[in-house]
Amino acid sequence: MAVIYNRVALIGLGLIASSMAHAMRWKGLAGEIVGHAQSEASRATALEIGICDRVFATAAEAVQGADLVVLCVPVGAMEAIASEIAPHLAPGATVTDVGSVKQAVIDAVAPHIPAGVHFIPGHPLAGTEHSGPRSGFATLFVNRWWLLTPMPEGDEAATARLRSLLEGMGANVDLMDAPHHDLVLAVVSHTPHLIAYTMVGVADHLRRVSQSEVIKYSASGFRDFTRIAASDPVMWRDVFLTNREATLDILGRFTEELFVLQRAIRMGDGPQLQEYFTRTRAIRRGIIEAGQDTAAADFGRGTPPPPAADASVDPKA
Numbered sequence: 597m598a599v600i601y602n603r604v605a606l607i608g609l610g611l612i613a614s615s616m617a618h619a620m621r622w623k624g625l626a627g628e629i630v631g632h633a634q635s636e637a638s639r640a641t642a643l644e645i646g647i648c649d650r651v652f653a654t655a656a657e658a659v660q661g662a663d664l665v666v667l668c669v670p671v672g673a674m675e676a677i678a679s680e681i682a683p684h685l686a687p688g689a690t691v692t693d694v695g696s697v698k699q700a701v702i703d704a705v706a707p708h709i710p711a712g713v714h715f716i717p718g719h720p721l722a723g724t725e726h727s728g729p730r731s732g733f734a735t736l737f738v739n740r741w742w743l744l745t746p747m748p749e750g751d752e753a754a755t756a757r758l759r760s761l762l763e764g765m766g767a768n769v770d771l772m773d774a775p776h777h778d779l780v781l782a783v784v785s786h787t788p789h790l791i792a793y794t795m796v797g798v799a800d801h802l803r804r805v806s807q808s809e810v811i812k813y814s815a816s817g818f819r820d821f822t823r824i825a826a827s828d829p830v831m832w833r834d835v836f837l838t839n840r841e842a843t844l845d846i847l848g849r850f851t852e853e854l855f856v857l858q859r860a861i862r863m864g865d866g867p868q869l870q871e872y873f874t875r876t877r878a879i880r881r882g883i884i885e886a887g888q889d890t891a892a893a894d895f896g897r898g899t900p901p902p903p904a905a906d907a908s909v910d911p912k913a
Contacts, residue, residue: 600761601664602627607655607677608668609633609642610828611723612694614732616666617647619765622734632658633729641729656684664761667693667705672834675704682708690714690754696781696831698745698774700838706747714754717745719777720767721785725826738766739887745774782842786835787850790843792824793832 604626606613613631620626631648632655633639639651652658659665659681669677674695685691691713695701698717709715722740724731742762746755759769772780799818836843860868 597623597625597764599627600625600757600764601662603662604629604664604666605658605662606631606648606666606668607658607681609638609647609651609729610668610727611731611736612720613666613668614642614645614647614729615722615734615736616668616732616765618732618734619737620761621646623764625761625764626664630658630662638729645730647729647732655681659686659689660684661686663689664758665689665691667691667695670828670831670834671695671697671700671704671838672830674701675708678705678708682710685710685713687712688714690716690758692716692718692744692758694718694720696785696835697839698743698777702745702747702774714751715747716750716755716758717747717774718758718762719743719745719781720762722767723827725823727828735766737762740767742767742769743777744769744771745777746771778839778842779845782839782846786839786843787846789824789827789832790836790847791850792821795821796825 604616604620606617606629609631617629617631620629628649629647630650630652631639631642632652633642636653639653642648642651655677663686665681665685667674667677674693678691681691691705691709692715693701693705695717696719698719701717705717706715720737720740720742722736722742724736744755744759744762755771762769795818857869857872859865860872
């Protein structure tokens with residue numbers, strides 16, 4: 597594929613940024629990839645494994661001359677980064693992000709974006725429980741959704757260009773407004789993570805069963821909860837603080853559903869339980885049919901999918 601951006605600056609060098617770098621190199625989508633991370637160790641690793649051509653100690657240095665800047669930092673750090681890089685952004689450049697909350701990112705970043713620079717908030721619905729520059733792989737975004745929430749006054753050509761990059765990395769791209777995004781993500785991501793953290797916390801506090809037994813006898817359900825709960829605690833702290841209203845709305849609905857099931861169990865209402873589980877199982881089947889997972893049991897999720905046969909770059913290089 598043809599080069600879409602001459603220089604891409606990745607601000608933050610964790611799972612998403614490193615996977616973007618691998619994917620862009622794999623498909624030849626970027627002329628040069630530069631990066632910034634607060635940690636000197638992360639900067640050294642990024643150079644060692646080749647996800648960046650150059651790395652910088654400051655975000656301001658990294659964005660200079662870049663025609664695409666990707667903010668890959670926790671939502672709570674977005675405003676400080678936006679303020680730092682604003683005077684150094686090239687005219688005509690595009691700034692996007694990968695935060696899983698959109699309205700809070702818009703509120704934090706948009707006021708700092710200078711005239712002539714395109715701000716297109718985004719969110720890849722892809723990830724693993726791993727973090728750091730070594731955790732990325734080129735196929736992370738293949739057949740996964742990448743949501744964009746363009747600003748009302750945004751430039752359509754800039755959005756189309758960014759969309760071409762994301763689709764070039766294998767992602768499915770959709771557009772929606774920020775409030776709707778935050779509500780949808782509260783359902784499909786934020787509340788499930790909160791429930792996972794809670795269930796693992798319950799097990800931790802259940803003194804009638806030793807911790808070693810909880811670990812030793814973990815069945816598939818609890819094992820998947822622990823996988824989800826292994827996600828970056830800083831990122832999830834910021835998600836819940838910045839998407840508070842939508843998460844609390846969905847959490848309230850979840851509590852109501854839980855009361856329905858509690859009553860059915862208490863009353864011995866087998867038909868209601870079976871009907872409920874049959875109806876909800878259809879959602880899982882829909883996810884598989886949509887290509888967002890497979891029916892194969894893989895509770896560890898430890899092995900990333902292999903790159904396509906035409907890959908010219910090792911995605912784990």
